[in-house]
Amino acid sequence: MTSNNGKEGAAVPAQAKSSWSSFLKSIASFNGDLASLTAPPFILSATSLVEFSSYWAEHPSIFVAPAAEKDPAKRAMLVLKWFLSTLKQQYASRSEKLGSEKKPLNPFLGELFLGKWEDEAGTTQLVSEQVSHHPPVTAYCIWNEKAGVRLQGYNAQKATFSSTINVKQIGHAILHIDEFNEDYLITLPSLHIEGLITGYPYVELNRNSYIQSSSGYTAKIDYSGKGWISGKKNTFSAVLYPEGKEKEPIYTADGQWTDEFTIKDAKTKKVVDQYDPKVTKTTPLTIAPIEEQDEMESRRAWKKVADAILKGDTETAGYEKSIIENRQREMRKQEKEEGREWERRFFKRVPHHKVFEGLAHKLGEQKINEELTNGIWLFDEEKARKALKA
């Protein structure tokens, strides 16, 4: 049950087999907080969940492409294309790289992941910050100044166990395009873990998710997987239609989010765009060398833990992790004594988010459940300017 690079059926060491079956027994009764899940060492990842925000823009050219499109319907189609192109990074990149999905490191309050992508799209910047620890919430902002495109959002996860681990994502993302003063609300799909029995877990997305634009277009993405009888892994089918007219689609998109997909004109059935992850390479994210990073930056803060996990040294990983956790406990105690709260570096809590509320209403979504995300989080440009200058 060590990584087998996706080749199932390889010999599994007896010790790993028995710790995996005890793990399976333990998750049947866990309480919904993924952070509290004690996974066997071989399923632990050396990467913190705060890094996952970068999956939104590993193809910067696709991320900024809608800003150059004058036609609003085509623009909405390009936003859908970008969203679909992020799914493989978000939900399958670990199983592809490591042979199976792994349990990420649980970020501490204030943990940061900062970087930028430099390529033909210019500079695209990323800030990701753990804005809450109980419940765990990550907020992020990704922007490309030249193109005038900005994505911001935050998310938490709530897990339940019923045959497998089922995860509901709480939160949303909003893409803003300056040129057209346009916003797109992106809802986050729920997911479940497949392959728990075989010991090579991977993510499958559930039901559907939406993209609602302020310009009056809705995209609905339906997810399906490999059934008992038919169907392929990681399949989706999407429609883009004028708001309220689901039966009158303008574009359709079909394929596998881990593989190729095609976008067609719904009337003429002509292919208008295609995407193949094997052809469209990702741009690597540039981050500061560890020694130049702030002490709150993820790779610097977790270095000793990550090194130990990669070496398979569980004892040292546990010891180094407890140093971080104890320091965090001390900080919270001190803040409580001083009657203050930890100051977030890039985000602020707001009472309402009008853009979200307006677009969510069009989708018939309920209000934001603030309790589940410890508030409504917005990128604070003022704070960011100061923090990035420092």
Ligand SMILES: CC(C)CCC[C@@H](C)[C@H]1CC[C@H]2[C@@H]3[C@@H](O)C=C4C[C@@H](O)CC[C@]4(C)[C@H]3CC[C@]12C
């Ligand atoms: C593998 C298993 C045995 C342990 C459980 C791991 C569990 C905590 C992981 C597994 C998949 C993770 C999802 C991941 O697929 C992608 C995303 C998208 C990203 O934008 C936000 C985080 C999220 C939802 C991860 C959360 C942690 C999950 C559920």
